[in-house]
Amino acid sequence: MKSNVLKKPLSLCGVLLSLVVAGLAFAASDVDLQQSPEVSATAEGQINMPKQQEKMALNYVNQPPMIPHSIDGYQVTKNTNRCLQCHGVDTYRTTGAPRISPTHFMDSDGKVLGNVAPRRYFCLQCHVPQTDAAPIIGNNFQPMQGFGH
Known part of the structure; x- marks a missing residue:
């Protein structure tokens, strides 16, 4: 009688190693922040993002501000950050963009x-x-009192 050949399952370490390698490969690549602001508002599953709009109200204390403009073509890589071309401490005065928050210059120890x-x-x-x-996905989220619309 032939015994069944046991198939060795993929170990947890193998799975984790695969995820780490995939993550490193993604992190090493240049991340292109392309959006689709020019798409039709009627296309299923897509929205029309205007190039510039009024700032929306925040919904809770310390919510990161939302971006009120298109980011089509913006790139953020380890070598360049397109956002800082307008929001950086050396450029915000000439561009009229909000200055990057001082908290963005602190490391995890507060330095x-x-x-x-x-x-x-x-x-x-x-x-x-x-x-x-x-x-x-439908939800019943309500902005914190004093925030939102």
């Missing part, structure tokens, strides 16, 4: 740095383009 802290360098980790699109 003030001369440049944007690495953990705050990739703007879209916290800041998102604003839109009045309906939620993808």
